[in-house]
Amino acid sequence: MKVLIANLGSTSFKYRLFDMDGERQLARGGVERIGAEQSSAFVEIGDSRREITIEAPNHAAAVEQCLAQLTDPSEGCLASADEVSAIGFKAVHGGRARGVRRVDSDVLAAMEEMATVAPAHNPPYTAAMRQLQEALPHIPLVAAFETGFHETIPPRLKHYAIPTEWAEEFGIKRWGFHGASHRYVAGRTAELTGNTEQRVISCHLGGSSSVCAIRNGESVATSMGMSPQSGPPQNNRAGDFDPFALPLLMERTGTTLEGALGLLASQCGLKGLSGTSGDVRDLATAADAGDERAKLALDVFTTSVRHYLGAYLVELGGVDVLAFAGGIGENGTRIRSAICSGLSELGIVLDEEKNAAATGEGAIHAAESKTQIWIVPTNEELVVARQTRDLLEQS
Secondary structure, three states: OOOEEEEEEOOOOOEEEEEOOOOOOEEEEEEEOOOOOEEEEEEOOOOOEEEEEEOOHHHHHHHHHHHHHHHHOOOOOEEEEEEEEEEEEEEEOOOOOOOOOOOOOHHHHHHHHHOOOOOOOOOHHHHHHHHHHHHHOOEEEEEEEEHHHHOOOOOHHOOOOOHHHHHHHHHHOOOOOOOHHHHHHHHHHHHHHOOOEEEEEEEEOOOOOOEEEEEEEEEEOOOOOOOOOOOOOOOOOOOOOOOOHHHHHHHHHHHOOHHHHHHHHOOHHHHHOOOOOOHHHHHHHHHOOHHHHHHHHHHHHHHHHHHHHHEEEEEEEHOOEEEEHHHHHHHHHHHHHHOOOOOHHHOOOOOOHHHOOOOEEEEEOOOOOOOEEEEEOOHHHHHHHOOOOHHHHOO
């Protein structure tokens, strides 16, 4: 079975093609500047990379162009597009549509109901899914919702202190996100340690960050709540924020509620704190050069992650594995060191030499550490491919 996994942006489409017999990645590629007069596409098959300029007025056209590249007689890896059994999506927020679902009118409606709290994700996904249903009706579309991994979180950690009717009628509760990444970390750390019954704290740190407490492979708490805008500071999103500050922000800036939310989602986070960049690499360079705002941004970020780390140590009654994933988690030597600093009495001891030399997957804890510390490069696309395969096999 061959499955195409799609990652969509408003003007972009990235994909990976898997052969689920052996879970081999056959190809990866994507299209940028969808909707422009000319779009750029690339495909990587093995060691070969090809880049071309194409016309892609919408996402359906972009997918069709990618399938054409994959079936090219001289350079492709498919004999026919009919070999693709399904297109799987790492969908963000389906609200009442949970877990893994075949994309149909009900799923699309459910995603549109949650567009207000996932404005950067749901609208481009639903638009593209509708286009693909029309253009490629013979290929099943599957949505694997990021909230699905967090369905095991108990009610006491899922509910806000609001009338329960709001949760029941409006779905206002902690849903949690980055489910594919945290699911992968849960499974991979079990393989690495040979133990499926363990306590894991998974730190998915990148342009968008979240922390998840995992017991025996299941999510029991996570830092993101009703929307992906919450939790630790993101690169340009505020993260946790007191909603009662909104009226003051609107009054002083003269903006609308929509405008204020737009500021919180685009001009805040590390970018807002530093005044320059939301990229931790830029911030580290600036901080080393004496930029106090860059240093503040890094300190606020690591402090927030440590806040959740401490809460989840209490919730789990200790931790067996602390895992770092995502672009910052995998590559942020400085961030990992700051997060683990001063935690020896809690059984978390980082080996600074291993941390500094780390590349790719590997253990970075000291010999005396009671907690294993791992860098785990996540593979969200493989998780979605597995979920897509399993759904098709159950159908």
